[in-house]
Amino acid sequence: MPPSKSISDDPTAAAPRYQRIQRVLEERLAAGAYPLGSLMPTEIELASEFETSRFTVREALRHLTDRGYITRKQGMGTRVVSTDPKTEYVQSFDSLEELFQIAVETWFVFHETSKVVLDAELAGRVGGQAGEEWFKVTGVRWTQPGGRAICHVQSYIPARYADAVAALEDHEGPFFSLLERHADGPIDEVVQEIRAVAMPAEISRTLGLANGSWALQLLRRYRTAGGVLIASFNWHPADQLTYTMRIERLRGA
Amino acid sequence: MPPSKSISDDPTAAAPRYQRIQRVLEERLAAGAYPLGSLMPTEIELASEFETSRFTVREALRHLTDRGYITRKQGMGTRVVSTDPKTEYVQSFDSLEELFQIAVETWFVFHETSKVVLDAELAGRVGGQAGEEWFKVTGVRWTQPGGRAICHVQSYIPARYADAVAALEDHEGPFFSLLERHADGPIDEVVQEIRAVAMPAEISRTLGLANGSWALQLLRRYRTAGGVLIASFNWHPADQLTYTMRIERLRGA
């Protein structure tokens, strides 16, 4: 048995300190001690409470950030709480700006491609002309960090890019990121819109949600030198969608 | 313009140091400077090379670990390289033990369910009797961290658990983790096998790979108090399967 040194004044310390702090904070978040959207105590306050250094607290907070419980920003008035990333995902965004950001830094999983003729409303939204033929690429999207949240994506691409789409399907298979592959230069984001809407039945069925679930509909339009490339609708449901499978729980730890 | 302090002796330092170190190391990995499977230089060596502290190097290495480029272990003879997590994923495992671990801590995305009658070989592998009816649940699996790798999964569940499977499909929709939902207590892992095989055409098609791609086939059998619950085959391809979409690159940063 190693001799107890001055570092560990707590004999119950089996796990590292930052992990114990992390666990305590997770329990508090689950219990609602820090309401959703509120500010967490500052690092210095937490360090004082747990009688440890700021670094150790930062280590715990880093893991909470990775898990999506909190968001952090440099400067004052930081750290926004999201209680549980599985159940209250949409509210966990720091701002719409952050939601837009997250909607791009994601994994895109191809589902299927079909051709559509734009009607007036759709043409207006994606930036095309009514009557034009476009590709409609549907799929599913996992957001960072940790791939915890998910949404349904519909991307629209002008039919004149048929070669590119076909090449992607041939060579890349079902998994590819449209934008990264198509971007031959910097992209100007022409339009960003967001609306709260009821999910279309098609979307909720794909995501396995109850009919009529509510979602944030996120429209983005990208343009390169060649013209409008892609318009995408992301449907962010407010519900719980994915589960983590943790071996610790399976083993009853 | 802030006055240049003693900290930054490098005027080209726009990004934080650890990010620059991270970038340099990533380039080296991509260029093959550190061969696959080899040991990276020690933290102290890197700190000496980059003329910084061990702390800063650790910060860079932490990000490389998060991205799946390297694995780390406490003690001597650590850090195994995997050059590029997109292309040479399978070799990046530190050990088979780690592969087994990762195969559980994943996202499971449901694909479809069908009934099968076990033949002799399959019965022996999943732990059932030839002629029994089982459910075959196929899907796709994203591994942690970061959801970078992917594999095809076939799970087998005895037909006597039909109620549980039906309930999952009804209430949970296409996304659920079988084990977490079924486990009413600790799980004993009865069998763990691994083989290098050519992918069946069905699997490679689903994953969008060329016919005849090689994969590691990973068999696991779980047992609870109620008997054998689930047997699963994970097909880990050695190929590139997913892409990250990063807004920085899109903007030409």
Added chain:
DNA sequence: AATCCACATTTGTCCAATCAAATATACACG
């Protein structure tokens, strides 16, 4: 009243150092 600037606060980045834990190596011993 609106705007701009100085200041305080908080987090990001970084350093130097220490001890603990894990691991490999070398040496002693049977």
Added chain:
DNA sequence: CGTGTATATTTGATTGGACAAATGTGGATT
């Protein structure tokens, strides 16, 4: 020659401190 133990090496965890950068606040100015 095989085995086990002592030792050195390396990473993990932690402290305390320092400065930079971002952000909110309040006061001064127009």
